[in-house]
Amino acid sequence: MQVDGARILIVGATGVLGGRVAHALASRGARLALTGRDADRLDSVARETGAVCTFKLDVIDTTACGDVVRGAVDDLGGLDAVVVAHGLAAFGAAADTDEAVAEELLTVNTLAVMALARAALGQLSDGGVLCVVTAVLADMPMAGMAAYSASKAATSAYLSAIRREVRRSGVQVFDVRPPHMDTGLVDRAITGEPPRLPTGHDLDDVVEHLVRGLEEGKRELVADARGGALMLR
Numbered sequence: 001m002q003v004d005g006a007r008i009l010i011v012g013a014t015g016v017l018g019g020r021v022a023h024a025l026a027s028r029g030a031r032l033a034l035t036g037r038d039a040d041r042l043d044s045v046a047r048e049t050g051a052v053c054t055f056k057l058d059v060i061d062t063t064a065c066g067d068v069v070r071g072a073v074d075d076l077g078g079l080d081a082v083v084v085a086h087g088l089a090a091f092g093a094a095a096d097t098d099e100a101v102a103e104e105l106l107t108v109n110t111l112a113v114m115a116l117a118r119a120a121l122g123q124l125s126d127g128g129v130l131c132v133v134t135a136v137l138a139d140m141p142m143a144g145m146a147a148y149s150a151s152k153a154a155t156s157a158y159l160s161a162i163r164r165e166v167r168r169s170g171v172q173v174f175d176v177r178p179p180h181m182d183t184g185l186v187d188r189a190i191t192g193e194p195p196r197l198p199t200g201h202d203l204d205d206v207v208e209h210l211v212r213g214l215e216e217g218k219r220e221l222v223a224d225a226r227g228g229a230l231m232l233r
């Protein structure tokens with residue numbers, strides 16, 4: 001995919017990773033539609049990146065997710081990529097995790113992604129990309145993060161399945177599974193204290209790999225289990 005001039009919707013552009021991706025894509029000439037819950041942060045990322053349009057979106061409302069995809073298509077005049085970078089964490093032993101917490105994680109991290117994908121797949125141009133940030137925990141679930149790991153693994157499995165479904169349509173499905181990064185996501189967890197986490201991976205390295213993966217039509221960004229080095233495949 002050629003990023004220069006590409007029409008790209010970024011969901012969760014108010015987040016640390018989503019914001020960095022928005023800047024990286026804008027600097028390469030992409031035309032952006034941005035979403036976030038925090039209206040002030042959404043406005044400032046939009047100003048800084050010269051975004052075409054913004055949508056205030058709480059992805060708990062999965063119907064609104066589809067509406068936003070269609071709104072972005074209208075405002076951008078089509079859609080070449082969607083980058084889904086929103087997400088929510090929670091910590092604590094599985095036995096102590098309330099049903100409400102599990103429901104919120106599964107809705108935000110999984111069901112909302114499905115709603116966005118459902119709306120986007122029929123709209124993406126030939127050669128377009130559905131890119132979703134899941135997590136290394138989809139492959140390596142961690143104690144104390146059972147519900148979060150499950151929500152990311154479910155999303156990753158969903159992406160693998162739809163990649164097979166759309167393989168003849170020219171649309172790429174790109175599953176980004178980064179290791180831990182110091183974005184503050186951990187401090188914004190809806191419940192619990194995090195287990196001991198490794199040193200955060202360099203955020204610029206993740207952004208650079210994500211953008212390269214979009215450009216080169218990669219299927220996955222994964223972290224090497226030994227050194228944490230990122231690989232595109």
Ligand SMILES: NC(=O)c1ccc[n+]([C@@H]2O[C@H](COP(=O)([O-])OP(=O)(O)OC[C@H]3O[C@@H](n4cnc5c(N)ncnc54)[C@H](OP(=O)(O)O)[C@@H]3O)[C@@H](O)[C@H]2O)c1
Binds near residue numbers: 086
């Ligand atoms: N940080 C890590 O260690 C790490 C590792 C692997 C994968 N990831 C994944 O990377 C992605 C980006 O996370 P980050 O580290 O950049 O964290 P972040 O800075 O906390 O960003 C999270 C984003 O998700 C949005 N969000 C959360 N709940 C939402 C809801 N109900 N409706 C709409 N938006 C909602 C936030 O929106 P507002 O700010 O506008 O509320 C924000 O844009 C997430 O999918 C995360 O799971 C993170």
